[in-house]
Amino acid sequence: MNGSRIAAVGHYQPAKVLTNEDLADLVDTSDEWIRSRVGIRTRHIAGPDEPVDELAAHAAAKALAAAGLTPADIDLVLVATSTAVDRSPNMAARVAARLGIPQAATMDLNVVCAGFTHALATADHAVRAGGASRVLVIGADKMSEVTDWSDRTTCVLVGDGAGAAVVEAADEPAIGPVLWGSVPEMGNAVRIEGTPPRFAQEGQSVYRWATTQLPPIARRACERAGLEPADLAGVVLHQANLRIIEPLAEKIGAVNAVVARDVTESGNTSAASIPLAFSKLVEQGALTTGDPVLLFGFGGNLSYAGQVVRCP
Secondary structure, three states: OOEEEEEEEEEEOOOOEEEHHHHHOOOOOOHHHHHHHHOOOEEEOOOOOOOHHHHHHHHHHHHHHHHOOOHHHOOEEEEEOOOOOOOOOOHHHHHHHHHOOOOOEEEEEOOHHHHHHHHHHHHHHHHHOOOOOEEEEEEEEEHHHHOOOOOHHHHOOEOEEEEEEEEEEEOOOOEOOOEEEEOHHHHHHEEEEOOOOEEEEOHHHHHHHHHHOHHHHHHHHHHHOOOOHHHOOEEEEOOOOHHHHHHHHHHHOOOOOEEOOOHHHHOEOHHHHHHHHHHHHHHHOOOOOOOEEEEEEEEHHHEEEEEEEEOO
16 A cells, blocks of 8 residues: 545534524624624533543544444544543544544644644554554534633634544555644744643634735645645635634635634634545535545644545
């Protein structure tokens, strides 16, 4: 085998929906204020009895079913999350236990909003190196648990959820070379810190960085895959804010691509946002098998990672 591919995807969101009108009862805000600044209408919120690993396991089970695989077929589980409550056991081990995956290697990756694309690259590298044959790659976050619900600058943004992909060996590479990096001097611009941990960010700094510095980086990810942006059928960026997603997608130059805008109904779900939005596009039939799709994550640590994949 010369590469890897995404065999199937799946996603999961909690049943509870929090609207902008609901938020207006908590803080000084309004539906018009939220829509005009971040483009979000609703978000899904997990209950106290729905931990991160449960969200992750639901999404992973759907991806496994879509791939026609059983838990025993998986030999590596990677969970991208920044909202794990405990240091050990990690979320990947808990997902493996929930699904009954025997003897798999289990690892968490904390690269916040760029976590899924980092984990996807790690899975691709593991398969290419012969360290794994089939990998469950999951992005899952419970942002509601690290949010100050009295802070209207952050509480209007967040949502909970999970998305997953099954990665397996392939004759021809269908996951392009990753382009990843970070801006350490700006690492404090997006934070989840303190006791209890709380999400905070410097919104204007992140907006300027994302809309001015990231477009050429995303175009380089396309170059590494041997494609021009105009060749893309889909663009799935981290679902941070519609005012970031739309100008960034335009500046990348993906003029023929479907652009994921799941942020409008799901909010910012951090590491879950890319696989969640990607899985929805596949489920809706907006993308078809073999379509080239740019996945590009960015955010916490001021880290970024992106690659072009072929749609399962």
